[in-house]
Amino acid sequence: MEDYADRLSAIETAPTYWLTIPLTEFSESLDRWLRLRSISRADLAKLAGTSRAHITQVLRGDANLSAMAMTKLAMAVGAVVHIHVTGKDVPLRWHEMHDGLLNTVTYGERKGPLRAGRLREATGGAQHAFQ
Secondary structure (H helix, E strand, O other), X not given: OOOHHHHHHHHHOOHHHHXXXXXXXXXHHHHHHHHHOOOOHHHHHHHHOOOHHHHHHHHHOOOOOOHHHHHHHHHHOOOOOOOOOOOOOOOEEEEEEEOOXXXXXXXXXXXXXXXXXXXXXXXXXXXXXXX
16 A cells, blocks of 8 residues: 555646646636726626626636636736746745736745635735735
8 A cells, every 4th residue: 555645746746736726826816806906706707708606616716717718707807817837846926016006926835736715824825915
């Protein structure tokens, strides 16, 4: 019987294991954009031509979205999608300007995929700083 470390190592080589990172980052970013622009989930559903239930799935990180689906949702609210590739243990930080305010978003070291809603806990807290 293989031990836990061997099983975890085998799981970590599967692309589906790592897919949760970009899906979670997308859902967190989209949710942040909606809050910044005071757009409701119902409004997003109308603008994107989809159901509120689907939007809820997306924002929970439960939807398996293609790059095209992400782009359509972002474009529905006047945004765009950026995809970034980095090392799996590299902390990530980016800066955005919203209405003249600097928004810095930081995610700590990645130890593996993260589920929506647990991102802040798992990374030691995503920091959203408006200056």
